[in-house]
Amino acid sequence: MGGFIANAVAAVLAGVLMYLSFPPLPFWYAAPVGVAVLVGVLTNWTREPIRASTGLGYGFLAGVGLFVPLLPWIGMYVGPLPWLALALVCAGYVALFGLGTVWLWKLPRLLAVVAIPAWWVATEWIRSSFPFGGFPWGRLAFGQPDGALLPIAALIGAPGLSFMVALTGVGLLIAVSSIVRRNPQWIGVGAAAAIAPFVLALAFQPSVANANNSTNTLNVAAVQGNVPRLGLDFNAQRRAVLDNHVNRTLELAAAVRSGEATQPDVVIWPENSSDVDPFRSSEATERINAAAAAINAPIIVGAVIYNGDGTFSNSAIVWEPFTGPSDRHDKAIIQPFGEYMPMRDFFRLFSDFVDMAGNFVPGDSNWVVNAAGIPVGIATCFEVAFDRALTTAVRDGAQYLAVPTNNATFTTADSTDMTFQQLAMSQVRAAEHGRAVVVAATSGVSAVVRPDGTIEQQSGIFVPEVLTTEVPLHTDLTLATRLGPWPERVLVVFALAALAAVYVRRQPN
Secondary structure (H helix, E strand, O other), X not given: OHHHHHHHHHHHHHHHHHHOOOOOOOOOOHHHHHXXXXXXXXXXXXXXXXXXXXXXXXXXXXXXXXXXXHOXXXXXXXXXXXXXXXXXXXXXXXXXXXXXXXXXXXXXXXXXXXXXXXXXXXXXXXXXXXXXOOOOOOOHXXXXXXXXXXXXXXXXXXXXXXXXXXXXXXXXXXXXXXXXOOOOOOHHHHHHHHHHHHHHXXXXXXXXXHOOOOOOEEEEEEEEOOOOOOXXXXXXXXXXXXXXXXXXXXXXXXXXXXXXXXXXXXXXXXXXXXXXXXXXXXXXXXXXXXXXXXXXXXXXXXXXXXXXXXXXXXXXXEEEOOOEEEEEEEOOOOOEOOOEOOOHHHHHOOOHHHHHOOOEOOOOOOOEEEEOOEEEEEOOHHHHHOHHHHHHHHHOOOOEEEEEEOOHHHOEOOEOHHHXXXXXXXXXXXXXXXXXXXXXXXXXXXXXXXXXXXXEEEOOOOOOEEEEEEEEOOOOOOHHHHHOOHHHHHHHHHXXXXXXXXXXXXXXX
């Protein structure tokens, strides 16, 4: 019993270590240590194998240690039930990792070293896909925006980065356990697996850093207008939110005229900067027209559009000075339980908050709009977590990226984890695709991210602010962009094939 309790505590600790890698915490290196501890528990610290059902339980405990502290912002204004329910569902995918790892450890050791990290990627893929379109939050890659392994994202994408973090952890376990148990045969294997990802990242770092330089640039301004109140009713004063962004833009225009600021080529407003439908409200149209004319540049306006059939679209509209709307991106990956409510009648049995969910519908988009003659990739808020959004945008010609977002519902002045977790995703996407990313948030954090994933500028939270910068433009594609989903597909198929091989070997002749 004592051994079981110790392992259970270690499994929870493993999840907490992974959690510590996610911003705003700075401990990116805690993630591979967490993987090492978890795999150590699942393999009885590389001694006798444990039961698969026990591995399922240990994996679930690790998932609790990761997701419970990672996601409390979910229940910021709706109480702990949605937060804990989502955290426990996500923990179930880590339980699946635990189950599979117990099986995979039965393979020859060299094969298991690679198969277990691949299985981690497979469980991340499942969680990012099912149910209701998936929830990618908490992928190991998203805890590495300031880590030494980030350049790997430009080679094999975010899934490949997760793989390398997990591989480092598995290698660390094998090396340390071999030293403790005086088994020199596997010390070199473990050390190689733990060190190889860092060597690869270091070798590719100069190429990633070079993406910060470009002979072609565009002056871009990100406007953070702030919101008049917090919580689920942050946009109850919808006109005030719109006016905040108009007024900040008018102030920027005045600064340009006085020579205190540079004339922007494009202005980016956040998601929900106009929850007053500008196609149905003449007042909203007039205000946006006034801002665009004053700044004399197209504004990418985050607006809620009524479709006339009881549904809504979450849109990013390119609003030209003097001529009005031109191009448009309708958010194609919408958030379940927020922007729409799946199985509304069923979930109403648990909470009346389900009726506060919207009735949005996904758009049909390639995530690219044209503003000032330059294609820009748009991932609205939740979309930045999904690989396909900005991969599609860059493949279709986006020369820089924008993430208009609204985090006011999930952020307070004392609780900022959500906005920094999402900013980390933008940093990973920048390095993955070799593109600058401009994050425009209603209440913060807005930021300018260089193509190597480092932050050039960022705003405060719950303050009005305007960020202006010369954004480097690129047309070349990283290897990760060219490969698209294939590294993930290969890793998933490999992991499943390895599990199938274990199953076949277990069958009697």
